[in-house]
Amino acid sequence: MPASLEEVRINGLPSFAYYIADFISKEEEQVLLDKIETSPKPRWKQLSRRRLQTWPSDLHKDALLGSPLPKWLTEPIIPRLLSCPISVEGGHDHHIFGDSPHGQPNHVLINEYLPGQGIMPHKDGPAYHPVVCTVSLRASLCLDIYGSKEDGATEEDPRWRVLQEPRSLLITTGDLYTEYLHGIQEVKEYTNLGPSTICNWDLLRSPHNIIDGRLERHTRTSLTYRDVLKVSRLSAKLMGKR
Numbered sequence: 001m002p003a004s005l006e007e008v009r010i011n012g013l014p015s016f017a018y019y020i021a022d023f024i025s026k027e028e029e030q031v032l033l034d035k036i037e038t039s040p041k042p043r044w045k046q047l048s049r050r051r052l053q054t055w056p057s058d059l060h061k062d063a064l065l066g067s068p069l070p071k072w073l074t075e076p077i078i079p080r081l082l083s084c085p086i087s088v089e090g091g092h093d094h095h096i097f098g099d100s101p102h103g104q105p106n107h108v109l110i111n112e113y114l115p116g117q118g119i120m121p122h123k124d125g126p127a128y129h130p131v132v133c134t135v136s137l138r139a140s141l142c143l144d145i146y147g148s149k150e151d152g153a154t155e156e157d158p159r160w161r162v163l164q165e166p167r168s169l170l171i172t173t174g175d176l177y178t179e180y181l182h183g184i185q186e187v188k189e190y191t192n193l194g195p196s197t198i199c200n201w202d203l204l205r206s207p208h209n210i211i212d213g214r215l216e217r218h219t220r221t222s223l224t225y226r227d228v229l230k231v232s233r234l235s236a237k238l239m240g241k242r
């Protein structure tokens, strides 16, 4: 782990984004994949261009029903996340969820994308504190960041591309959350990847795996950790929901 997030800040992106290439080990990645794979079938929601699990439950009117995350989603990821200060000077209490209402994430979306699948450019909206921590599993994938035109429409081309390798952590905050949109292109192969097109190129673990700017897509699973602002005191059980 870096001594602070300052060491792994993605230069060139609006404030602020951070990338840690080796956030979890191969063994930890496998444990997570096994848990995801053996989750009860109804946990998966099949969407048109991806599969999704929501933990601990779906939001209702932007509020989380107050059941905790299962241990396999909290350990070791959340303590590790909170152990990394934003800056060395700021001290250890000043971690990335230091200003969020619950001081840590309480919600995880698990998305699985096959080659050729993706997600349209979007914003994550007001239900969450504006910090998103994404752990990537199995394969690399580009997150594209888009601006908006004056009339509010999304720009056609991404302004920036972030490459997320397996076992990496990407943190996006601030303007990246509130002002810009993010999406994943529905392609089976990326082309034209390199230091001038990938804004976290200098933070990658394996840029040498990209030959002639090309990278074939494989199935990639992501865990996105967020803090839902409103937590209902009615437990998920009482409401008869998972």
Ligand SMILES: O=C(O)CCC(=O)C(=O)O
Binding pocket: 109, 111, 119, 124, 134, 143, 182, 183, 222, 224
């Ligand atoms: O899978 C990802 O990395 C992105 C998911 C996403 O855009 C979202 O959950 O809002």
